[in-house]
Amino acid sequence: MKNNTYFHIGFPKSASTTLQKQLFDKHSQINFLGIYPTRNIGQDSDESNKDTKYLQNKDLKGFHNCLTNLEGVEYQFSDVEKYFQNIKPLLSNEKLNMFSNERFSSVLFAHKDRAEKAKRIKQLFPDAKIVIILRKQIDIIKSQYRDHPFDPRNLYSNQKSVSIDEWVERDFKNYDISFVKSIEYYKIVKYYSELFGKENVGVFLFEELVNDLELFSKKISNFLDIDELETYNLLNSKHENDGVSQNFNTYRKFRTQLSSFIPNEIKHNGILKSLEQQLFQKLKKGKKQKVNMSVDTKEKIYSYYNEQNKKLAKEYSLELRKYEYINE
Numbered sequence: 001m002k003n004n005t006y007f008h009i010g011f012p013k014s015a016s017t018t019l020q021k022q023l024f025d026k027h028s029q030i031n032f033l034g035i036y037p038t039r040n041i042g043q044d045s046d047e048s049n050k051d052t053k054y055l056q057n058k059d060l061k062g063f064h065n066c067l068t069n070l071e072g073v074e075y076q077f078s079d080v081e082k083y084f085q086n087i088k089p090l091l092s093n094e095k096l097n098m099f100s101n102e103r104f105s106s107v108l109f110a111h112k113d114r115a116e117k118a119k120r121i122k123q124l125f126p127d128a129k130i131v132i133i134l135r136k137q138i139d140i141i142k143s144q145y146r147d148h149p150f151d152p153r154n155l156y157s158n159q160k161s162v163s164i165d166e167w168v169e170r171d172f173k174n175y176d177i178s179f180v181k182s183i184e185y186y187k188i189v190k191y192y193s194e195l196f197g198k199e200n201v202g203v204f205l206f207e208e209l210v211n212d213l214e215l216f217s218k219k220i221s222n223f224l225d226i227d228e229l230e231t232y233n234l235l236n237s238k239h240e241n242d243g244v245s246q247n248f249n250t251y252r253k254f255r256t257q258l259s260s261f262i263p264n265e266i267k268h269n270g271i272l273k274s275l276e277q278q279l280f281q282k283l284k285k286g287k288k289q290k291v292n293m294s295v296d297t298k299e300k301i302y303s304y305y306n307e308q309n310k311k312l313a314k315e316y317s318l319e320l321r322k323y324e325y326i327n328e
Contacts, residue, residue: 004095006224007121008034008131009192010102011183013143014206015133017240024098025052026234029226031092033060034100037240059086067120068103071111077123084124096224105132107182114182115191122195130192131223134185134318135206136325137305138298141168142291144179152179165297172300180301186308189316203316207323209235302327 008024010016017037024032036052054060063083066075091097103110104117111117121128135143142164149161152171162170171180193201202223208216213235221228306326313320320326 003127003129004092005097005125005127006099006129006131007104007125008098008100008102008133010105011133011135011140011185012102012106012108013140013147014102014135015209015240016100016102018209018235018238019133020100021047021049021240022238023231023234024100025049027226027230029095029230030224031090031095031097032100033087033090034098035064035102053090057087057090059083060090063087064099064101068101068110068117071113075111075120080120080124096226098224100131105182105188107177108179112177114188118192118195127200128196129200129223130196130202131220132185132189132192132201132203133206133209134203134325136323137180137183137185137309138293138301140183141180141301142293145291164291165294168293168297168301172304180304184305184308186312189312203312203318205318205320205323208319299327 008016008019016035020032020034020036024030024034025036033053036049036054038048038055049055054064060083063080066080066083104121105114107114121130145164145167149164149167150159151162152167153174153176168180171178189201189203202220204216204220204223208219213232217232217235218228221231309320309325312318313326321328
């Protein structure tokens with residue numbers, strides 16, 4: 001099989017769902033073998049392809065789960081090989097094979113050792129090419145905060161909401177799983193470049209996708225060696241997983257505060273859960289929650305990433321200054 005295997009690894013909150021549903025799954029020159037989101041916390045379009053390979057093939061789901069979620073002794077290469085042998089018939093020799101899963105670059109809801117996940121790709125596909133999408137750190141932090149405006153040190157418990165400034169302060173002190181430390185882009189891009197070769201790592205900007213789609217389409221299409229016009233047409237005016245609405249987060253905060261007083265028989269009542277899901281969908285349709293970050297917090301964030309972003313801009317010819325990743 002020729003070298004036509006690509007891995008889109010994220011970053012999270014950087015148009016992954018839009019690329020997965022609108023580009024990778026639809027482009028005539030791409031054989032899509034990646035995650036296909038069906039339920040995000042933000043507002044998605046009504047489009048859904050139930051026939052996409054990920055939703056139809058349990059071995060492909062198992063393959064992704066092994067590579068991105070299993071930690072330590074839970075991960076056995078022999079298990080991954082079994083999944084791989086079962087999904088081999090899904091691979092194409094004519095089209096580009098695209099595996100897409102933002103959990104490769106994420107420390108949340110995934111195996112937190114991202115170097116280990118990169119090595120797993122390398123072991124299976126030593127000649128793979130890597131697609132990385134970046135988003136300005138201040139904006140990606142705000143987006144993550146909208147999704148979970150609670151204490152970032154514990155994603156699984158019911159707790160009171162905190163301000164964005166307090167959220168950032170607590171996350172910087174989180175030595176176990178820190179979101180703000182996971183988006184040191186230079187470290188990840190450099191690691192993948194050393195592992196797969198710099199020429200095999202394509203780095204693209206979320207901001208160009210939003211503000212200059214023609215340029216973004218040209219760059220990513222050249223790297224993937226696919227038709228640029230088709231890429232542009234597929235992405236034009238498309239937006240999935242829009243930011244969490246103010247109404248939805250107000251309800252979530254209210255529900256979290258009351259959760260400890262709600263009896264389990266009510267929490268697990270099927271009819272009530274179904275009604276709540278319908279309410280969720282209605283509340284999601286509204287104005288995006290505003291996130292007002294203090295000047296001090298902004299300065300702290302810029303100070304933390306500035307030098308790394310400068311090196312990244314220089315070494316990979318990225319317009320990071322144009323989109324204010326760097327604060328001079």
